[in-house]
Amino acid sequence: xxxxIIAGFIVGEGFHVAPAVPAxxxxxxxxxxxxxxxxxxxxxxxxxxxxxxxxxxxxxxxIQEVGLLGxxxxxxxxxxxxxxxxxxxxxxxxxxxxxxxxxxxxxxASFLPIAEFLSGSIPGANSKALYYALSMGTAMGxxxxxxxxxxxxxxxxxxxxxxxxxxxxxxxxxxxxxxxxTLTAGFLWLLVRF
Numbered sequence: 001x002x003x004x005i006i007a008g009f010i011v012g013e014g015f016h017v018a019p020a021v022p023a024x025x026x027x028x029x030x031x032x033x034x035x036x037x038x039x040x041x042x043x044x045x046x047x048x049x050x051x052x053x054x055x056x057x058x059x060x061x062x063i064q065e066v067g068l069l070g071x072x073x074x075x076x077x078x079x080x081x082x083x084x085x086x087x088x089x090x091x092x093x094x095x096x097x098x099x100x101x102x103x104x105x106x107x108x109a110s111f112l113p114i115a116e117f118l119s120g121s122i123p124g125a126n127s128k129a130l131y132y133a134l135s136m137g138t139a140m141g142x143x144x145x146x147x148x149x150x151x152x153x154x155x156x157x158x159x160x161x162x163x164x165x166x167x168x169x170x171x172x173x174x175x176x177x178x179x180x181x182t183l184t185a186g187f188l189w190l191l192v193r194f
Contacts, residue, residue: 001026046157053103053150060106073114077121084124085191091115091133092140092187099141100179104149108138129194136186144179146171 008022063069076094080087091111099107115134119125142149146156146168152175159166 001030046154046161049153049157052153056103057106060110064110069110069113073117076114077118080118080122082121082123084122084129084194087118087122087125087130088133088190088194089187091118091130092137092183092190095134095137096141096179096183099138100144100148100176103147103153104138104142107141108134111138124194127194129190132193133187133190136190137183140182140186141179143175143182144172145175148175148179 005022005026008017008025009019011017012019012022076090080090095107095111111134115130119128119130122130142152146152146166152171156166156171
């Protein structure tokens with residue numbers, strides 16, 4: 001089933017089918033085929049983390065609706081001007097610092113229109129350099145705090161269920177220095193690459 005779902009992702013892209021369609025079809029087939037104990041599955045779900053993600057995506061959607069992203073895009077365009085290196089720096093470090101406090105998946109989704117806008121206004125940015133910088137900033141910034149990335153929260157939930165929780169402070173002591181080291185390494189790689 002895993003191979004069929006992956007094939008559905010690949011084939012569906014050519015027919016403009018959203019990735020959610022093969023995923024949901026595969027999940028439905030597995031539910032019918034395996035007939036799991038639904039009550040046990042519902043109890044196994046980490047509802048706190050799930051509700052947190054739902055609320056987070058609602059907030060990001062609201063930010064998009066009120067036009068805050070357009071304001072941020074224009075501010076960044078004014079700050080960057082026509083310099084691609086400054087654009088990459090602002091994307092990597094600016095988005096990376098945002099990603100420390102805001103979960104990286106909704107943040108990346110929110111900044112995609114900004115990267116598109118800036119790619120059209122900065123000479124040389126048609127090489128997708130700003131998209132790479134956005135990806136770098138959100139991914140590496142997600143290492144900063146326990147709340148910075150979905151994987152961090154899921155791991156914290158699993159360790160809490162196993163009676164070996166990771167504290168916010170313990171994660172911060174390791175995560176924050178690693179974040180700035182990886183942001184710097186990523187930015188230097190982008191300078192060499194583009």
